Amino acid sequence: MKVYKIPEATVMRLSIYSRYLMQMQEKGIETISSGEIAAGVGVGSAQVRKDLAYFGEFGTRGVGYKVSELYGHLIKILGLNKTWNVIIIGAGKLGSALALYRGFNDRGFKVCAILDNNPDIIGKKLTDITIEPLEVMKDRISQHDIKIGIITVPAQAAQEVTDKLVQSGVKAILNFSPEVLRVPAGVTLRHVDLSVNLEVLSFNLSFNN
Amino acid sequence: MKVYKIPEATVMRLSIYSRYLMQMQEKGIETISSGEIAAGVGVGSAQVRKDLAYFGEFGTRGVGYKVSELYGHLIKILGLNKTWNVIIIGAGKLGSALALYRGFNDRGFKVCAILDNNPDIIGKKLTDITIEPLEVMKDRISQHDIKIGIITVPAQAAQEVTDKLVQSGVKAILNFSPEVLRVPAGVTLRHVDLSVNLEVLSFNLSFNN
DNA sequence: GACTGTGAAGCCATTCACAGCT
């Protein structure tokens, strides 16, 4: 375990392996090989073993991996052996949809607050949380010890919101706005660019015929 | 008929460059250098030039690029010089949010149909389109010559819906469900895995301290 | 002097292939 930098692609695959293992566990499967995991998630078996090798030796030669054990390791590696409180900024359609997305809860992410600056929707309830104004950002973040923020505001507001989140102590940001954001060192940023994803499809359709 | 293989990362950046150029154009800027584009979107200037070099020589040495001209080239490269009709399968919160997402319309994607199998929401109107049952899939796809499908159904329904889309003539799929999908050769697939994105953040928060 | 276009170098992730265990 003498590793500095883990490839991001590896981390994403670990997340996918862990979900696959959860399914296998529910099916009652107790032992699994790298080849079976690979077939299940659409990668090569050497890739699976290499990804795991960054973090230790979890298998038994000649046998494979114990599903529950490997799953436990992956959950710990991914930091999912605790609940992460999350704040969403932007309570439009997309922000509201994410706030109610079950997939987050299932994996240990809890949306504790959703903020917006539109007076027309402030006060509206989404199941158990209420849309609040941006002013409460700092309070909610320290109150719930929030480390992760999700941005679903329009492009022109995104950098300002980002700065406020960072200033309030958030350490990781998932950006759904179509804007390239800057964060200081020490803050992790990921960009889910919806239009870019469709445009890659458009490119492939246009270019390959 | 692939000529050269274009890295996917390049295509994604081209999409981002094009959006940045649109902004610069609106600001009235007529000429721009690779270094300015690079600074604007957070990459290196050599990267910008290499990305463009896959498709031709668009600049003038010693000067830079004409914004409107380069923008036009990128739009054509990305296949955005036409309108793409899109179908969404799954009219839950996320599917509805995507159906109403302005960013798609702004870039030439038109959501023509949104389907679901839940009788409680079939018939509901989202602005100008109405939620319809899955049975109309094939009709809508041929009627609007739809090549792109977006999947926002639960995991357990995703592969079945994918197969139906492919069978109905869709050639590109954007998958928002947390499920690894299989498509035949000739169909492009992209996966936007919301949980994976949060889990990468969780990993970074856990691992780097 | 400034900036593009590009071969070469560097770097990083993936795949191969096999030694090592069970």
Place this chain on the structure above:
DNA sequence: AGCTGTGAATGGCTTCACAGTC
């Protein structure tokens, strides 16, 4: 015999550095 773990080979994207052009 079967499967993991891993050094070596491969392949591919990014960065460098500079010749070419305005």
